[in-house]
Amino acid sequence: MHPKRIWRDLRNNRTLYWMILPSAVFFFVFCYFPMAGMIVAFKGYSYANGIFGSPWVGFDNFQFFFQSGKAWLVTKNTVLYNLAFMIVNNLLEITIAIVLFELAGKYFKKFLQSVIFLPYFISWVVAGAIVYNLFNFEFGAINTFLKSIGVSPVNFYNNPDLWPYILVFFSAWKSVGYGTVVYLATIAGIDKEMYEAAKIDGANVYQRILRITVPSIVPTIVVLLLLKVSQIARGDFGMFYQLIGGNGPLYDKTDVIDTYSFRALLDLQEFGMAAAVGLYQSVLCFAIILITNESVKRVRKDSALF
Amino acid sequence: MKKKARIEMYSFQIIGYVFISLFAALCLIPFLMIAAGSLTEESHIVKNGYSLFPSAFSLEAYALIFKNPKQIIGAYEITLLVTAVGTLAALLLTTMTAYVLQRKDFAMRNAFAFYFFFTTLFSGGLVPWYILIVKYLGWKDSVLALIVPSLLNVFYIIIMRAFISSTIPDAISESAKIDGAGDFRIFASIILPLSKPALATIGLFIALHYWNDWYLATLFINKDHLYPLQYFLYKILSSIAFANSSVAQQGSFVVDAPKESFKLAMTVVATGPIVLLYPFVQKYFIQGITIGAVKG
Numbered sequence: 001m002h003p004k005r006i007w008r009d010l011r012n013n014r015t016l017y018w019m020i021l022p023s024a025v026f027f028f029v030f031c032y033f034p035m036a037g038m039i040v041a042f043k044g045y046s047y048a049n050g051i052f053g054s055p056w057v058g059f060d061n062f063q064f065f066f067q068s069g070k071a072w073l074v075t076k077n078t079v080l081y082n083l084a085f086m087i088v089n090n091l092l093e094i095t096i097a098i099v100l101f102e103l104a105g106k107y108f109k110k111f112l113q114s115v116i117f118l119p120y121f122i123s124w125v126v127a128g129a130i131v132y133n134l135f136n137f138e139f140g141a142i143n144t145f146l147k148s149i150g151v152s153p154v155n156f157y158n159n160p161d162l163w164p165y166i167l168v169f170f171s172a173w174k175s176v177g178y179g180t181v182v183y184l185a186t187i188a189g190i191d192k193e194m195y196e197a198a199k200i201d202g203a204n205v206y207q208r209i210l211r212i213t214v215p216s217i218v219p220t221i222v223v224l225l226l227l228k229v230s231q232i233a234r235g236d237f238g239m240f241y242q243l244i245g246g247n248g249p250l251y252d253k254t255d256v257i258d259t260y261s262f263r264a265l266l267d268l269q270e271f272g273m274a275a276a277v278g279l280y281q282s283v284l285c286f287a288i289i290l291i292t293n294e295s296v297k298r299v300r301k302d303s304a305l306f
Numbered sequence: 307m308k309k310k311a312r313i314e315m316y317s318f319q320i321i322g323y324v325f326i327s328l329f330a331a332l333c334l335i336p337f338l339m340i341a342a343g344s345l346t347e348e349s350h351i352v353k354n355g356y357s358l359f360p361s362a363f364s365l366e367a368y369a370l371i372f373k374n375p376k377q378i379i380g381a382y383e384i385t386l387l388v389t390a391v392g393t394l395a396a397l398l399l400t401t402m403t404a405y406v407l408q409r410k411d412f413a414m415r416n417a418f419a420f421y422f423f424f425t426t427l428f429s430g431g432l433v434p435w436y437i438l439i440v441k442y443l444g445w446k447d448s449v450l451a452l453i454v455p456s457l458l459n460v461f462y463i464i465i466m467r468a469f470i471s472s473t474i475p476d477a478i479s480e481s482a483k484i485d486g487a488g489d490f491r492i493f494a495s496i497i498l499p500l501s502k503p504a505l506a507t508i509g510l511f512i513a514l515h516y517w518n519d520w521y522l523a524t525l526f527i528n529k530d531h532l533y534p535l536q537y538f539l540y541k542i543l544s545s546i547a548f549a550n551s552s553v554a555q556q557g558s559f560v561v562d563a564p565k566e567s568f569k570l571a572m573t574v575v576a577t578g579p580i581v582l583l584y585p586f587v588q589k590y591f592i593q594g595i596t597i598g599a600v601k602g
Contacts, residue, residue: 009413009414013411013412016412019403027458031429033434034438035428036430037433037434038430038431050442095325096329099325099326102318114585115334117592121518125518125539126536126573129539129543129573130336133336133339134356138352139356141356144354178595181595181596182595185595202311205315237521258432266524271433271437274433281431282428282429285429289427
């Protein structure tokens with residue numbers, strides 16, 4: 001827009017500008033200022049000098065991170081966990097939504113859906129309490145059970161190989177209810193006449209599901225998977241932090257980029273290194289978003305994110 | 307119906323119900339376990355471990371919480387304050403922004419929309435954001451640090467914008483304008499009241515987020531009296547705060563305070579309100595997700 005026209009617009013619509021100003025300031029302060037603050041990744045940060053006054057150290061922080069051997073490990077963990085969560089959760093959500101939609105009866109079905117949705121409302125702190133009570137060596141419910149049937153107890157917190165399964169289970173436990181609602185909403189939007197026509201033609205329930213329901217929700221599946229893929233380098237911090245906590249022996253199998261940089265910041269006070277990890281993650285995420293979006297645009301324009 | 311089709315239908319119903327019921331049971335069992343454990347005698351837990359059903363019934367853990375409830379009441383107060391103030395402020399800001407963004411006569415609306423949306427694609431990461439709040443805003447150990455950083459969420463703005471532009475006809479705003487109402491007046495006395503259904507659902511999502519938040523407290527709160535509920539619970543569970551807590555200060559702690567069942571009772575006390583409210587608010591959450599699934 002021409003400067004003169006901007007000026008006129010500012011005057012004519014000044015109330016609208018005032019109304020959007022608080023949000024504009026909010027995003028400037030909490031999002032755009034930190035983007036500029038990313039330069040701290042190239043600095044030797046000290047609290048007294050702040051982001052802009054601290055001395056430059058070039059790529060030292062990055063060198064530290066990449067030479068620690070942790071960069072590849074936490075990146076791999078982040079991506080693999082997200083892939084596992086994405087596949088397992090979506091399969092469960094789609095299956096449960098389709099089955100719930102086809103089930104007869106009303107109240108019991110509603111009740112079951114409510115129960116599946118319940119864990120979504122619980123914080124990861126409480127989920128952490130649950131995990132501890134299940135897997136704790138001395139009193140954990142699973143070991144109590146194992147002992148009662150004469151099997152020797154398992155020390156879960158010393159056994160990193162078991163945690164990928166535990167984490168995938170609890171990710172599903174917490175989020176499948178939410179995803180089921182999304183898919184149910186999509187299925188409820190499918191044209192009822194198709195089902196009636198299929199019924200008249202003598203299609204059974206499996207044919208109905210495979211020929212009508214599944215093809216109709218494919219666009220939703222694609223969009224939801226894309227949203228997940230675009231976030232694949234961002235770990236679910238709350239989950240890993242609360243379920244794993246400070247159990248160092250598990251880190252090799254459970255540390256994601258987010259928990260690693262969090263500890264670098266809060267436990268080690270390594271501001272520069274933590275910022276380098278954050279910058280690495282942001283750039284990685286941004287590149288992945290652009291690539292997924294571009295490839296989707298080529299295949300199927302409507303499903304692109306932007 | 308033919309016999310074969312009927313068998314197929316029944317078999318599907320049976321398998322379906324069994325499958326969904328099993329999954330639902332897995333969702334529910336952890337809650338029962340926590341509740342059962344909180345009602346079990348401490349010595350029984352220490353000797354036999356947790357079980358699914360309360361075997362040696364005891365209320366001692368709850369008695370202990372309510373003997374000296376100052377800390378948990380304080381945590382409840384902080385969480386209620388943060389949730390109430392945060393949700394109201396967030397709703398007002400979200401709706402106001404969404405309204406301006408959907409005004410078709412507002413030439414800069416796409417520029418602003420991009421300015422907001424871009425923050426979901428790229429972020430500065432934890433460290434500069436942390437430094438901003440601690441050093442430049444000076445919000446360490448301030449309630450502001452528990453409220454302000456999560457006030458606005460771009461997805462709620464997008465959903466609200468879609469709701470306003472699809473359910474409130476432009477003609478209403480236009481005719482109010484002809485009658486001499488200013489933009490803010492139109493927003494406050496027409497748009498806000500007409501957006502009630504969306505305000506209720508988005509408000510509940512925001513309130514749930516504030517209620518369950520412990521992340522901001524982990525980063526910014528060190529003083530006990532400012533702990534929100536979930537963070538207080540986290541501290542109790544990880545035994546860090548336990549030694550300083552009301553229980554430890556009563557002499558009997560060292561010998562046989564119900565440490566394990568106390569943690570579980572605390573979990574129940576902190577989670578109770580959500581589980582009790584859940585049946586009543588669930589449908590608004592489902593509505594909200596449905597709006598998001600269709601519009602987003």
